[in-house]
Amino acid sequence: MTHLSPLGRPLRPSGKLLQEDTRRHHRALLLQRLFRDGPASRADLARTTGLTRVTVSELVGTMVADGLVEELGAPVESRVGKPPTLVGVAAESTHIVSLDLSPDDRLTGAVVNLAGHVVARHERPLAGRKGAEATALVHELADELLAMTSRPVLGIGVGSPGVVDALGTVLDAPNLGWHGTPLADGLREHTGLPVLVANDANTAALGEHSFGHAQGGGLMVLRVGTGVGAGLILEGTLLHGHRAAAGEIGHVVVDPRGEACACGRTGCLETLLAVPHLRRRLAASSSRTRVLADTGRRLGAALAPVVGTLNLHELVLSGPVELLDGPLRDAVESTIRRRTMPVIGDELVVRTSTLGDDVVLVGAAVLVLAGELGVS
Secondary structure, eight states: OOOOOSTTSBSSOOSOOOSTTHHHHHHHHHHHHHHHHOOEEHHHHHHHHOOOHHHHHHHHHHHHHHTSEEEEEOOSSOOSSSOOOEEEEOTTTSEEEEEEOOSSSEEEEEEEETTSOEEEEEEEEOTTOOHHHHHHHHHHHHHHHHTTOOSOEEEEEEEESSEEOTTSOEEEBGGGTBSSBOHHHHHHHHHSSOEEEEEHHHHHHHHHHHHSOOOSSEEEEEEESSSEEEEEEETTEEOOOGGGOTTOGGGSBSOTTSOBOTTSOBSBHHHHHSHHHHHHHHHTOSOHHHHHHHHHHHHHHHHHHHHHHHTEEEEEEESOHHHHTTHHHHHHHHHHHHHSOHHHHTTOEEEEOTTGGGHHHHHHHHHHIIIIISOO
């Protein structure tokens, strides 16, 4: 079975649906309610979802039998009469294997529970492997992580650098030597499990959206590492764009007289902001603050048209906190505010990721949660 990623469709179900997959959709409604708001009684679930009590009771019974939901007993404070029984997501009943392929020197992975908590970690050095050798290393890492859990595994989520289409094919990831590589299909055939693959910045956006205390409204997560890319969530939908290349802002030219970029152009944002370039400029300067603030101003100038066009509410910087927080973040925020209308800039939140280095791993788990259970 081919599993499509959640890119380009609403992440969270919000109403009844009368079509062939009604049962699956209604199950997702209940799971979403429990996932976001915590334990509830069957009566509460019927009232908040608009489903009948008979439908809710039947679906909850099935989910309890499947281990996705557990009965938690009566609430501490109950009204007179028979107290209701609360049900909640059974976070440890099922695990997800998450892979982050974005570091330049290694592949990292984790076993993640249904609440987005990492319960085990593992990594393998990349050691310069590319192409088929890199693909084989991904398979080995997945096997080793699967051996680290005794729980049923819901699926495997992967955050990969490069351009990734909705079927999990890596169209272009030069650092790993992948061009038109069917990563999801190969890993699915190897493990026999559902596999969902997305660009690492898109995956990071999913992590922030579900587990990073995102406040709602338009969200951009800017991933800064060996490269630069962005993930965008607008009105509840993760954007992928034409040919799945939405968010490839790292190769927008910001300085035509700047450094040569690996893509063949000159002065791309990546040559200014990517961690190796930024660290090199810091090492050559006598003023760390000046370099970071100047980088932040130039980044803010590049992002202001995007923020203004999409009316984004939140911009999350994901990468080394010692570089991105402080002078750089402050300069990004002030520059965007100066260059956008007050109705947009005044309420914009600019912050670093609360998930730290786990943002892609947690986001890869959300890929599976959204793809397999319809929740995020």
